[in-house]
Amino acid sequence: MSLLSLLDVDFSIGGPLLLEHVSLTVEAGERIALIGRNGAGKSTLMRLVAGELKPDDGEVRVAGGVRIARLEQEVPAGASGSVFDVVAEGLGELGTWLADFHRISHAAEFDAEAMTAVQARLDAAGGWDADRRVAETLERLGLDGEAVFARLSGGMKRRVLLARALVSAPDVLLLDEPTNHLDIEAIDWLEGFLKGWQGSLVFITHDRRFLRALATRIVEIDRGRLTSWPGDWANYQRRREERLNAEAQENARFDKLLAQEEVWIRQGIKARRTRDEGRVRRLEAMRVERRARREQTGNVRMDLAQGEASGKKVVEAKEVTLGFGERILVRDFTAKIMRGDRIGLIGPNGSGKTTLLKGLLGDLAPLAGEIVQGSNLQIAYFDQYRATLREDWNALDNVSEGREFVEVGGRRKHVLGYLQDFLFTPERARAPITRLSGGERNRLLLAKLFAQPSNLLVMDEPTNDLDVETLELLEELLGEYPGTLLLVSHDRDFLDNVVTSTLVMEGGGRVGEYVGGYSDWLRQRPAADPGPPAATRAEPAAPPAAAPAPAARKLSYKDARELEALPARIEALEARMAELTAQMNEPAFYQRDGAAIAAHSAEVAALQADLDAAYARWEALERPA
Template structure:
């Protein structure tokens, strides 16, 4: 039986419905990736599932007794106190008493009367087992309950908030951009943790590798409509392309017929005494249908304002060291960055990536060694914390700073038209940026950044909150950028697709330099065990280095025949899965007997297992 069911749900924030006629069921144990363009309504749908918003129309049915917890996209500004306090807050009022008991019992001088009063309240609420759950959750996530929440890094704050969501032992966990501000090691940890999570999971993420590793079903929000796609990301991309092509062909056919009817009506009564009133009514209906069509959202059109070419040698570092007191951050590091290089910086939060950037850009002086900057450098900086945006200005003012136009590669563009290239309507461009979503703020930062002539781009976590289409366009733009790029990112796919070499903060002040992106580093780096034996370094946690691929074996007749037939079999299984999932989107599906619904879900699970086995066999035979 579904944990939660949305039936014909509508929700609006003014203007066209943000969500229209949404029908969706979430089953126990499944992991759903919720995708869609920025502003499509993903966070809104999570809030509807959590019961924080009520639909304008339709019904949200929640199975009796289930617990739902949600991890928000941004760290809440009001979260205060020790880590124990914040985590225990996920238990409501009883959690508040547990936090109070924790403080009183750990005080230098115990207030016996106050402690007894709190103990009585906890005992009345049968809360001691919950205190144990808080302690176990903190241990499980490697958190210090006595640490001050406000003093933690962004990544650790996200981990504390995840603990707060988990401590209530939810049957359904809702995660909104859980990888934001996490380093690669923490993202790997979170992937593994969620793979072992027994409850149901609905998550929104921009991290494509994270999505592929976890999702058992993909739910897309597109122009107010919700569609469900069983299986993995590759299956979704293929099926979505087929659907969009079919829609485009159908719309083209409809528009052709409508144009013919419009031409007919304009002929007036020439060559006929009376009009065909039935045909007139059909034309009116077609006009109404065309007026209600919601077009696919456009893509961002990004172009970087290029500065004059820099010198061939952009940055040269020789034997650079830097530390805080006796703690080394950078030790004896040398590199040469040439014009056109695209350098990725990888490392744990707090490992010194920002310090290394400032040393390379000449904003900080090294303790020893030297950094030489090349000639004619024009740097543009993308700040992951969006500190370069003025909160008292709107989008237009933040980009144009009082001017009416911006100049991009010698061409003047009105600032409103320029912002429309980044999917800002004139209304959104004039709205206070305090009303913009995280994805809109990131697009605004990109618009501001790319309006500055540059030959050196410095980008610190530019991918947070961007939708997949914008991410892919940004990748293409950076790949074609003729200048030099310094990129800090924890998005493994983005690094693989953009950078030409990688600087890795390997601990103890060591900076490793590797050719290629993140996956290339995994293949090239010393094996962690060998590195630990060679020197007392603390390498960045990552997945074990994959074993060398065995030589491709020659298949026998039977296996070769099976390999030849597998693609058709996989295609047929995917088609059956898509058909059965489509039946679940029909409101009438949930009017069946519960036994029939359970049998349908079991059949889908069997089909998915059969499809997974077919893919595994294909990989085995084709390996």
């Protein structure tokens, strides 16, 4: 049964149509993966389906009684209150009354008059069924309704927003990059949950394994048009290549014929008068058709600026302990990283991956043990928070830093031409960086990184917001990189395709070392090991409905007070981190002397270590006995 249809829809945001004569039908029980290049219009199409945008032409038709809910890509800035409050918002005004009832009933001082008023509204609207639905949704997703939303990790906030979307019992659920900023355990949980969900699903993702596991159909947006494919990723890639080849051949045939006709028309007025006037009209039509053709967006062309060879030994760690005071994130870690190694770091958010990286790079001194770096290291760092991009500079300035040319791949390139390799038009390269999308910012950060000579490449979540084609090109480039690679990623396919060994945060400060990528680690880990243990920022698996609640852990008075104070401490640390990051983005920051900039960077590193330690301690205190 068709739940909704787009009928010959056009939509533009100035300039050429972003979506042109688009038609799409969503059937009951379908799971549709929406794919396409960055900027192709995927999120726009979702917003049209959700009714948040109106088409310029055509019609979006929704069957009677069909409910649609959308999980947006970013956490809304205005979301606040308890988890119960945020989830209840999915019910509209009725949810607001439920949230009021919930707050009044849990308040320290009972307000009888307010309670009577809100109960009357709920009685009249049949709100108690909705209250039960909120409670069931919270239980189903393993959420604590009393928790403060603002104090949750990014991944847990995404789970709460999923609950808010689900509480309205939608027939169609729209998910925009649901795996962004989730760790591997959380992605596995979400994948399993959605497989068991009975409604229809339309989702955008760059995670190919997530796509292969869920999609029953693949819908591609390319140059404003939609094409539909069965949910088989390998078949889609093969058939798409065949289609593009056929299109290229047809365009070449057309262009050759057009060139011949242009030669004929240039033979002169006399020749045209003595020939078929219909041919002139056909030529005019061909010119119109050629002007209307929309060329396929080019692929990113990536080259790395190679540094000198490093020493054979890049980094050696001997019995290293890292953390903050008595809060240990890495304990007794010993490893030797050699030139050419490609190492992936796996673990839940907050488990200490960043702390381990900073220790290996010399940005964080160990509490015990020794870290020795090899000779002649040239380090290039990809920061998932894009803190290395200056907001007061445009894309061109961020890469050039005053230079006119860059050396990449053994060739000297003009900076503007180099940026065109990363799909930045001259106009886009000179536009304020604040106007760039998430995908464009990631491409810009890659351009900046690859223009920097290096022999040790450190990449922290480089795949967020990149389209699949760019991801695959990045994989190829990293495969050919002659230096050493340290990679933090939650993209399972990316890890499998790039790294040759993995370091896994196994909890309690333990770091396990395994040969191969993510899938290899799955085969090698101990049979009883269910995966990387959940740190506070990771999402625990949703408990079975019939499972008894675990017994509360009995804490000492001192530990109980510490646990009570930790959320406020974490909030203060994160606020200070945001403040320091904002200062780094101010134009005046880089006008300071070198010592002040170094001190600022040292404070950021120490603050990150404090945050990791605080999250680890919170997880340890909250873990059931």
